[in-house]
Amino acid sequence: MNLTNVSSALILLVFAVCAPARAGQSVALSWTPSPDSAVTGYKIYYGGSSGNYTNFVLVGNVTNSTISGLAEGTAYYFAGTAVDGDGDESEFSAEISFTLYPMPITLSAVLAGGGQFQLAGIGLAGHTYEIQATTNLVAWETISTQTPDANGFFGYTDENAANYPLRFYRVWDGQP
Secondary structure, eight states: OTTTTTTGOEEEEEEEEOOOOOOSSEEEEEEEESSSSTTEEEEEEEEBBBBBBEEEEEEESSSEEEEEEEEEEEEEEEEEEEETTTTTTTOOOOEEEEEEOOOOOEEEEEEEEOHHHHHHHEOOTTTOOEEESSSSSSEEEEEEEEEOTSSSSEEEETTGGGGSSOOOOEEOOOOO
């Protein structure tokens, strides 16, 4: 079977599915199906440089797939082929590239007993975050330094919150 003209029907679209502090990030890919009735599936190739695909995923006759285990901050290049029942492949589709960036840091505060605030954050494992507080939104003071667990979670109880009539919080990541 000749699938050489099928690749023009493959148009890959990329959607980042980033979650903080996971061992690897994911990218959701979607494409236009091949009009060739002999196509039984698709191979999605990817790698760290243009045209150099060191990995592939064989998917069935679907029009989307999620590639997992990708490193944040790394550029990835993707291309696809259509595959028939004999394993013959079309030419590569047009290449797309995407760089995964981490999700922003989050911090939430919940009033606890005795005028204390329980702060909970989500960040990136391996980073160190400063929890800062202020009463005027101008002069910020670091009240705690936290390192998230393997899932990206960190927390702190501000036992001094009751000493201030008004208190604001923020989290700062000193690492790029």
